[in-house]
Structures are given as C-alpha cells and as structure tokens.
Amino acid sequence: MTRKTALAAAVAAALTLGTATVAVTQSTALASSARPTPGFQALSADARAQALGAADREASATARALGLGGDEQLVVKDVLVDADGSRHVRYDRTYRGLPVIGGDLVVHRAADGRITGTDLAHRGAVTLSTVTPRLTAADASAHAVRSAKHVKDAKADAAEGRLVVYAVGKVPVLAYRSTVSGAGEDGAASREAVILDATGGAVLDQYELHQDVSGTGNGVHDGQVSLETTQSGSNYQLVDGLHGNTAIYDSNNSPQSNPGQNARLFSKSSSNSWGNGSTGNRESAAVDAAFGLAKTWDYYKSTFNRSGIRNDGRGAPAYVHVDNNLLNAFYDDNCFCMSFGDGSSQNNYTPVTSLDVAGHEMTHGVTAATAGLNYSGESGGLNEATSDILGTMVEFYSANANDPGDYYIGEKLNMSSGYFRRMDNPAVDGKSLGCWNSNAGSVDVHYSSGIGNHFFYLLSEGTGTKTIGGRSHNGTTCNNDTFAGIGKDKAAAVWYRALSAYMTSTTNYSGARTAVLKAAADLYGTNSQERYLASKAWAAVSVGTALPDPGNGTPTPTPSPTSSPTPGGNSLVNGGFEQGTTGWTQSAEDITNSTQQPAHGGSWYAWMMGYGSAATESLSQSGIAVPTAGTPKLTFWLKVTTQETGTTVYDTLKVNVNGTTLATYSNANAGTSYVQRTVDLSAYKGQTVKLEFAGQEDAYASTIFLVDDVAIG
Structure with missing residues (x-):
C-alpha cells in the first residue's frame, strides 16, 4: 500500500480535489512559533503509555490518600505532563464494580510525585447501603x-x-x-x-x-483544497494516513442510531480527484468532512500537542449522508464516530459539513476524552460552548479563503438568520443566553452555551464593534463594562488548559471561572493581566466579580456585588444564592441548584453535609456590615433531614460570627420543611464581621443541612 501525502512534494500533484489543486496554507501569525500553548509536553506513544502505566500503579495509593472507601477504585483515563515534569492525572471511579457517573477527578502531582492539588466532580467517598436495586x-x-x-x-x-x-x-x-x-x-x-x-x-x-450542531451548508463549503488519501493498488480511498487513518464513509442514509449500517468507504479507481462542489455529487460533502477533520487534527496537534481526539493518534471514522432530512451533525462517543446530515427543505438540502461544524463535532470527542462534561444543565452548556469555541479556532487556523475566521457559528450553513449562533452577542437570536442567570441550568444546552461563548469572545477581542472575517461583531457586556481582550490564541490556550487539567464532568459556570483563573495563573502568572482580564470577562457575563487590577492594586468589582441593603448598612451579598457563589467562600461545592433537594426561594440554595462519612465543611462571607441601629439579627431558612435516629446529637451545623459560635443545629432538628432561624447580632452592632456556617458529620449515618435566603437586618 502506498500512502499519498500532500506534504511530500514528490507526490503532491497526485492529490487533487475537483479540477485543480489549491494548497491552503496557514497565516503567518497563526503558524508562528510564538503562538501560546497550554504548557503540556508532546508525548510519544511510548512515553504516554509509560505515564498511563505509572498513574495506574499509583491508583490504589491515590484513592487512599484522597480518603476514598475500600469499595472504590480509580481507573486512569489520561495523563498530561507539563514542561517542568509535573503531571495532571485524570481518573474515572467505580464503586463495587459499578461505574460512578460524576465520580471523575484530576490529581495534580509535582515532578517528584507529590500530590499538589485535586479537582473532583464528587468530593468525598462514595457509600451506598446496597447495590441491589428495587427496580428491575x-x-x-x-x-x-x-x-x-x-x-x-x-x-x-x-x-x-x-x-x-x-x-x-x-x-x-x-x-x-x-x-x-x-x-x-x-x-x-x-x-x-x-x-x-x-x-x-x-x-x-x-x-x-447526540451532541450536535443543527444547520445546513452550500455544497462544498471549502472550495478547492488538498486532501490526504490512501492508495491501495489502483484504488484511491478517503483514508487520511497522516491523521490517524481517519476514514470518510458514505452512510447511504443509514439511521442516526447506526450510521454505519449501510455505509461504504469512499473509494474509486478512476482518479484521485473527489467531488465537483455540488450537492448532487455524494463525494462533495465527503471532501468538506475530510478537510475539516484534518484541519481540526492539525490545530490540536500544532497548538496543544494533542494527537487526535483521545490523544492516542487514532482517528475516528466519519459518516456523511446520514439519515434523511437531517439538519444535524454529531459526535457519538459510543461508536467513536462523527455523523453529518444532508440538511432538509429548510436549507435546500445542503450538507452540514462546514469547517466550524467539523471542528465543533471533533471537539465534542476531545471533551469526552478530557473533562467529560455531562450533557445536561450548566455542564452541558459548557460542553457545547467548548465545541463552539475550539471549532471557531479551527476556522481561524485553517485560513481558508472560502470560509474566513469569525465568531459566527454556522455562517456557511444557509440559515435564514445568516448564522446558527453568534459568540459576540449570543442573545441576538432570541433564544441563547448571553448573561448567566439562576435558570441557566434549566435552559437547553445549545442556548446556555451562549454564556461561555460570550465570555470567550470578550476575553479574546474585548468590547466594542469590530469587523472580523468580513462580518460585523459587537462585544457587548452584561454590566456595561469596557475592556481590551488578550487575543484569541491566548484565550484558547487558557480554555484548553482549564478543560483538560481542571474541569470535571459536573463543572458549572462558577466552576469554569475557577478553572479558567487557575489555568491563566499557570500560563501567565497569578498577577498577570491575562488572568485579571479573564476575571473581567467572566464578570461581564454575570459570573463572579473581577479581581483587583494587578497594574495598580485597586480592586475593580465588575459588576458590583448584588446586595440586600436595609436601614443601618446591611451589605450581605447574594443571600438567596441566586447568583451562584458570588460573595461566598465555600470549602466544598455547597451552593447548588440541584433538583435533588428543594430550595426555599428561587432555585439556588446551600446544601451542606450529607456524606454519611466523617467530614467537615464551611460556607462563609466576610466584610458584612452589621446595622448600627435597633436590634440587628441574622435570619435564614434551614431544612434538616437525617438518617440518624433518636435525639442524640451526632452531626452539627454551627453559625459562627468572627469565629464565635452563636448557634448550633443538629440531626435532632430534623424536619420535613424549611424553618426560619434567627440569631441575635446585638453584640456586633456597627461592626464589620465574617459570617460562617460550619458543618461537621460523623463517620456513620448522614445529615443534610439546607440553607437559603440568608439576611441581616
């Protein structure tokens, strides 16, 4: 078998598409060695296998070090190695042999093997009373x-x-x-x-x-391009040997659930020229898919030292002409494959195979292989945003004259609006969210992705109007702030490092902010402008507040924290938790909108304890001004549920002010509903205090403390 490659000058002329061969080159700026990187080493197959083997051998000791139970096992998923030799080891978790959804974690180790930090989707040990289901x-x-x-x-x-x-x-x-x-x-x-x-x-x-992008195309979106193909005897095949043997199949309208059912590999003996640019030629959609996936592979390899979706050098098969009337393209981790539809009457039956779609779908695979973001709630929005973000970067990287880079998603897909989504102004479509709100986790993930897309645009380009790729962009904010961006390449390096080193399957937008700030500190320094502007961009989409400007040390809260002022100067921030973690410091992921427990008001609340094992937690807020007049009080709503029996106190929630315990609640206070609690703050009249809810649970049955609607007045 002789492999044909456009990179070898001796055979470049043999690899043509359409009537002429036009090599698409990268722009000078994007090809520059100065392009920011996420800081990870490029590992050979042998070196990666050794790193995975070492992580596997460490798994049992790691589980013990993290306090996991004897019924739990860690299964190594991936290892990333920094330039200084430090490692980021990603594990999945099982419990008595059952996979744990949300059990994934990342262990950060120094070059000498010391554990320097962890990021866990679920904190603490997993314990169940039984693994025998009542339902069949x-x-x-x-x-x-x-x-x-x-x-x-x-x-x-x-x-x-x-x-x-x-x-x-x-x-x-x-x-x-x-x-x-x-x-x-x-x-x-x-x-x-x-x-x-x-x-x-x-x-x-x-x-x-199906983690998808709905849309359509205009025939061969990418024009005349060079392709990598394989020759077997006198036959040419759309198999890309330079990119993990990525193979392109004609699905022959097989169903989405089984795109390979009637599929055949694109193969021909007449020539190595594919497609004619029309939707009537079945090869034309295959050309777009092959070119887009190759460019996506090249982008990840040259920018992030990543070799394919799973970083193992193996290409995923791709199917075009899937199903009938399908305005969709999707990645499916079960078959490790990508599928592309031909559109429908809504877009004149044109294939969904544009550059940003190919980059989007392959990125879903990368997300599955790294953070594994759950495809629901806020983590689902982040999953979609990640594909939009890095799919857009593929479009910029490819520098294709037929599809110049911009921050419009699916602008080649013949949509009635002229695009599928816009990152600069997501809400312009009337459905997407451009600003975070407490209902973000309940919105379709394709629309809640707008929050992450908007953040990335602002971090890259800043505020104001621009023309990019021949299209008008307008960087508006949710808090009327104005600032400059750090450039798309730096922003992408930060996002990829946050995704691959710090995010887990349950990361929400608040957690994404934390991950991004960690990544920016790793790459550019804790006091860097890049990290500061990342915090500004998050604040501009209503996620958290801006850090102090490292240039002058003056705090610049953007936006100003939402307060609940009452006569006397109460400045408790976000007492109903509807702004997520804004204003609060938590030792665990207590602030949540999980539907597993009820909120007292709105959809967000603080869920403390409930592990069924020895644990402590704290939830605090500093800088609270206690009113100077009257009899100031702290009020909050508390619901206690427990597996303990009797009135003996085993598990507690203490209310501390400036380190002094003013009230204690326990499993003995369990009930079926929220009860308003009041704590006298007269001793702190006119003072600025730190309020803390401190939970402690013993090693046996669990007690859950739900806190909501906290106020001082």
Whole structure:
C-alpha cells in the first residue's frame, strides 16, 4: 500500500480535489512559533503509555490518600505532563464494580510525585447501603420510555441499560442509565439517556446523546483544497494516513442510531480527484468532512500537542449522508464516530459539513476524552460552548479563503438568520443566553452555551464593534463594562488548559471561572493581566466579580456585588444564592441548584453535609456590615433531614460570627420543611464581621443541612 501525502512534494500533484489543486496554507501569525500553548509536553506513544502505566500503579495509593472507601477504585483515563515534569492525572471511579457517573477527578502531582492539588466532580467517598436495586432492569426501561422528554414515541434499547452510581448530586444514588430512541425534537431519529433512581424510579437526569450542531451548508463549503488519501493498488480511498487513518464513509442514509449500517468507504479507481462542489455529487460533502477533520487534527496537534481526539493518534471514522432530512451533525462517543446530515427543505438540502461544524463535532470527542462534561444543565452548556469555541479556532487556523475566521457559528450553513449562533452577542437570536442567570441550568444546552461563548469572545477581542472575517461583531457586556481582550490564541490556550487539567464532568459556570483563573495563573502568572482580564470577562457575563487590577492594586468589582441593603448598612451579598457563589467562600461545592433537594426561594440554595462519612465543611462571607441601629439579627431558612435516629446529637451545623459560635443545629432538628432561624447580632452592632456556617458529620449515618435566603437586618 502506498500512502499519498500532500506534504511530500514528490507526490503532491497526485492529490487533487475537483479540477485543480489549491494548497491552503496557514497565516503567518497563526503558524508562528510564538503562538501560546497550554504548557503540556508532546508525548510519544511510548512515553504516554509509560505515564498511563505509572498513574495506574499509583491508583490504589491515590484513592487512599484522597480518603476514598475500600469499595472504590480509580481507573486512569489520561495523563498530561507539563514542561517542568509535573503531571495532571485524570481518573474515572467505580464503586463495587459499578461505574460512578460524576465520580471523575484530576490529581495534580509535582515532578517528584507529590500530590499538589485535586479537582473532583464528587468530593468525598462514595457509600451506598446496597447495590441491589428495587427496580428491575425491565421496570427501569419501561419507566425511561414513559419519562423521555427529548424524543417522541420512545422505545427502550434494553441492550444499553445498565446499573450505575449517580454521584452528580452531593449524595450518591444507585441508578439505572437507560437509553431510549425515537423521533427527536427536530423530527429525525434520535436517542436520549434517562437516569433513574434504582429504588423508586425518580428521574435524576435526562439528555440527548447526540451532541450536535443543527444547520445546513452550500455544497462544498471549502472550495478547492488538498486532501490526504490512501492508495491501495489502483484504488484511491478517503483514508487520511497522516491523521490517524481517519476514514470518510458514505452512510447511504443509514439511521442516526447506526450510521454505519449501510455505509461504504469512499473509494474509486478512476482518479484521485473527489467531488465537483455540488450537492448532487455524494463525494462533495465527503471532501468538506475530510478537510475539516484534518484541519481540526492539525490545530490540536500544532497548538496543544494533542494527537487526535483521545490523544492516542487514532482517528475516528466519519459518516456523511446520514439519515434523511437531517439538519444535524454529531459526535457519538459510543461508536467513536462523527455523523453529518444532508440538511432538509429548510436549507435546500445542503450538507452540514462546514469547517466550524467539523471542528465543533471533533471537539465534542476531545471533551469526552478530557473533562467529560455531562450533557445536561450548566455542564452541558459548557460542553457545547467548548465545541463552539475550539471549532471557531479551527476556522481561524485553517485560513481558508472560502470560509474566513469569525465568531459566527454556522455562517456557511444557509440559515435564514445568516448564522446558527453568534459568540459576540449570543442573545441576538432570541433564544441563547448571553448573561448567566439562576435558570441557566434549566435552559437547553445549545442556548446556555451562549454564556461561555460570550465570555470567550470578550476575553479574546474585548468590547466594542469590530469587523472580523468580513462580518460585523459587537462585544457587548452584561454590566456595561469596557475592556481590551488578550487575543484569541491566548484565550484558547487558557480554555484548553482549564478543560483538560481542571474541569470535571459536573463543572458549572462558577466552576469554569475557577478553572479558567487557575489555568491563566499557570500560563501567565497569578498577577498577570491575562488572568485579571479573564476575571473581567467572566464578570461581564454575570459570573463572579473581577479581581483587583494587578497594574495598580485597586480592586475593580465588575459588576458590583448584588446586595440586600436595609436601614443601618446591611451589605450581605447574594443571600438567596441566586447568583451562584458570588460573595461566598465555600470549602466544598455547597451552593447548588440541584433538583435533588428543594430550595426555599428561587432555585439556588446551600446544601451542606450529607456524606454519611466523617467530614467537615464551611460556607462563609466576610466584610458584612452589621446595622448600627435597633436590634440587628441574622435570619435564614434551614431544612434538616437525617438518617440518624433518636435525639442524640451526632452531626452539627454551627453559625459562627468572627469565629464565635452563636448557634448550633443538629440531626435532632430534623424536619420535613424549611424553618426560619434567627440569631441575635446585638453584640456586633456597627461592626464589620465574617459570617460562617460550619458543618461537621460523623463517620456513620448522614445529615443534610439546607440553607437559603440568608439576611441581616
């Protein structure tokens, strides 16, 4: 077998597309060696295998060091190595042999092997009273069919149902993960994951399995380009040997659930020239897919030292002409493959194979191989945003004259609006969120992705109007702030490092801010302008506040914290937690909008303790001005539920002010609803204080303390 490569001058002329060969080159700026990197070493296959082997051998000791239980095991997923030899080891977790959804974690080790930090999707040990379900697998499948909300006329796929531990909330639950199929929300066939409590059948989560971009195209979007192909005898095949043997198949309208059902590899003996630019030629869509996936691979390799989706040098197959009337493209981690539809009457049946779509879908694979962001809630929005962000960077990197780089998503896809999404102003489509709010976790992930997209645009380009790629952009903010960007290459380096080294499956937007600030500090320094402007960009989309400007040391809160002022100067920030973590410092991920527990008001609250094992937590806020007049009081709503019996105090929640305990609540205060609690602050009249809720749990049965609507007045 002779491999043809456009990079070898001797055979470049043999690799043509259409009627002429036009090599697409990178711009000087993007090809420069000065391009920012995420700081990771490029590992050979042998070096990566050795690093994975070392991490596997360390797994048991690591689990003990993290305080995990004897029924838990860590399974190494990936290892990234910094230039100084420090490592970022990503593990999945099992409990009594069952996979733990939300059990993933990252362990950060210095070059000498010392653990220097951890990022865990679920903190603490996983403990269950039993792994024997009350529901049968058949019951779970039937319930999943009845509960499906993303597909119509659902049918259970019994072969894909399995027992798992669902640890996305604070308290792990034995659950079934079932898969149902039916007609999707856009009409074509689709699949949905439904996660059910294995005890009573309550729906814990549900989401579509196709992580997709809906849209259309205009035939051959990329024009005349060079391709990498393979020659076998007298036959040429669309198999790219330089990019992990990525193979392009004609799906022959196979269903989305099995795109390879009727598929055949694109192969021909007449010539090595593919497609004619028309939608009537089945090779034309394959050309776009092959070129887009090769450019995506090159971008990850040259920018992040990443070799393919799973960083193992293996290419994923891609299927074009999938299903019928499919305005969709998607990556499916189950088959490690990508699928591209041909559009529908809404876009004159043009293929969904543009550059940013190819980059978007391959990036879903990278996300699955790194942070594994759950495809629901805020983490689902981050998953989609990551694909938009890095798919856009692929478009810039490719420097294709037929599709110049910009921050419009799917602008080549013949949408009635002229684009699918806009990163500079997401809300302009009337559906996407450009600013975070407390309902972000309840919005479709394709629309909540706008928050992350907006952040990335502002970090890259700053505020104000610009023309980029021939298109008008307007960097508006949610807080009327103005600032400069750090450039798209630096912004992408920060995002990729945050994704691959710090984010986990349950990361929300608040957690993404933390991860990004860690990554910016790693790459550019704790007091760098890059880190400061990252905090400004997050504040500009209503996620947290800006850090102090390192240039003059003067704090610049952007936006100003939302307060609940009352006569006398109360300045308690975000007492109802509806702005997430704004104003609060937490030792664990206490502030949440999880539907596993109720809020007292709104959808956010603080969920403290509930581990069923020895643990401590704290939730605090400093700089609170206690009123000078009257009899100042702290009020909050508290709900206590417990597995303890009797009135003996085992687990406690203390209210501390300036380090002094003013009130203690315990498992003995358990009840069925929220109760308003009041604490006298007369001794602190006119003072500025630190308020702390401090939880402590013993090693046995769990107690949950829910706190909401905190106020001082």
